[in-house]
Amino acid sequence: MNHAQRRASPSSLALLRERRFAPFFWTQFCGALNDNALKVGFTSLVTYASSRFPGVDAKLAGFLIPALFVLPFVLFSATAGQLADKFDKAALTRFVKSFEIAVMGVAGAGLWCASAPLLYLATFLMGVHSTLFGPVKYAYLPQHLAEGELVGGNGLVETGTFVAILAGTIAGGLAAATQQGALVLAALCLLMAVAGRVAAARVPASPAPQPALRVNWNPASETWRNLAIARTDRTVWLGLLGISWLWFVGATFLSSFFSFAKDVLHADPDVVTVLLATFSLGICVGSMLCERLSRGRIEIGLVPLGSIGMSVFAIDLYFASHALPASAPLQSAGAFLHSAAHWRVLADLFLLAAFSGLYSVPLYALVQSRSPATHRARIMAANNILNALFMVAAALLAMALSAAGVGIPGLFLVTGLLNVAVAAWIYTLAPQFLLRFAAWALVHTCYRVRREGAERIPATGAAVLVCNHVSFVDAVVIMAESPRPVRFVMDHRIFRTPLAGWLFRAVKAIPVAPAHEDAALLERAYADCAAALAQGELVCIFPEGKLTRTGEMNAFRHGVTEILRRAPVPVVPMALRGLWGSVFSRDANARVPRWLRRGAASTLTLAVGEPLAPAQASPQRLQQIVQQLYGAQG
Incomplete structure (x- = not known):
């Protein structure tokens, strides 16, 4: 029986016991952990232990590291989408995971030697790894899951991704603490790369929808063509814009956590882990709640609910931040958690993330279900291109506001207000999202x-x-x-x-x-x-x-x-x-x-x-x- 014709599972958790989903899930989990362990570990080192990297400017590195990771999405996503439509996705997955082992070898050498150039190179190469895997990841799900399973499957993937982000963040925190921590991080990254390759070996065959496709190696013309393909269906295009806007919001918050913890919360690196753990838990709860609220359907009515919650709690985070003392000595995670004012900050982060999960999961499922199988990977490649562009825009906005003297809480406020404006614009173009929410x-x-x-x-x-x-x-x-x-x-x-x-x-x-x-x-x-x-x-x-x-x-x-x-x-x-x-x-x-x-x-x-x-x-x-x-x- 074709997987697309299978009856939806009573619970998405049952998918974790099935070969059509579980090996893919763990492959994705290991890759996401490595992505974030490397980025967060490197950022943490240059922020809190800058003496290990003479000549490296910590603030510049904080923007350069995510930029290097995102750059391959802009350069190579169009090519990656073609490859995912032309070749078996299981074979591509195994190739990408083998490449990841080599990249983690470079990263390990950089951590061992405290070499910023090697770590910058590894960050860029991990961006290449994620660029190649991105179209495979989101085109794989509708090929192996029934439509009624897409919401639950996407919810599990989102949950696993943010749990992996949390695990990577903890590993990055260890790297910032001691020289031994850096070695632990290097060993962990290599181990996760090998584990991902082992899981990839069990990913079932996923025949190519267009094996005769001729690959256009010109990234500029192919990028433009992928965006044109995505725009042929207005609902798909608006869904992609909505997803990319979430990446703008997410990149703004996640990239600000180190500075937020140090300069606003006056806390040590362990508190960054607390913030990311709270954010990750919120995403997990929101993503899993999607399946229950939508009862396995692709319920676009949850998208406006998610965007409303994102704005409310992003704006409240600004006011919660201003209720904190202007200056204080760096405090540990234990001291941080003893303050009631800090619990309001954590509640805002948790609820912001939970509503982000309600917002994103239906959009991913909608785009996957509405995209034709023959072009699905290239449409998801277009999604990666847009995501990258929106993340670059988020970094540019953060730098511009910082240069203008706006602090991290102000950045959160601006993002929350922009979210209101963008949501209003999207729902004006596609009122069915808002009307579905009102009806629901x-x-x-x-x-x-x-x-x-x-x-x-x-x-x-x-x-x-x-x-x-x-x-x-x-x-x-x-x-x-x-x-x-x-x-x-x-x-x-x-x-x-x-x-x-x-x-x-x-x-x-x-x-x-x-x-x-x-x-x-x-x-x-x-x-x-x-x-x-x-x-x-x-x-x-x-x-x-x-x-x-x-x-x-x-x-x-x-x-x-x-x-x-x-x-x-x-x-x-x-x-x-x-x-x-x-x-x-x-x-x-x-x-x-x-x-x-x-x-x-x-x-x-x-x-x-x-x-x-x-x-x-x-x-x-x-x-x-x-x-x-x-x-x-x-």
């Missing part, structure tokens, strides 16, 4: 949602969704629970109301009117439905044409027949249960949702039936099926 928040605040047969909604391709019409929020519920965007056919009068009209125009709803009111609008609605279905979209219609006033279904009209006559596609019958009697219905005895009265969510059910062929989807047959799904009492 409304439905899951008021109701405990149960889905029956939701997997029957097609993951790809055109289909007409047919549902009973119980309440004013039926479309909002379906919007929140559908795995894909839906084009709703709505009464034209609703478009005249300010809020609802804006909402349904933003989701590209199709206005419709009875023939006796506006025959031209009716015909245009049928044409719009046919055009949407021809583009492979989902179209939802409420064939009753009006809300029920009694709780019983009204007769289905012939509108669905007219749509299918123009575009014969599968029809998916659905029914909503649990909304009749709520304040959103026309029940004379309507009540507020139970959670407002007793603190427990009312149950709402979306029941989905088996898809019907267009020839079988008469209004009478559809009403019979929807009635069975709805139940005699609703």
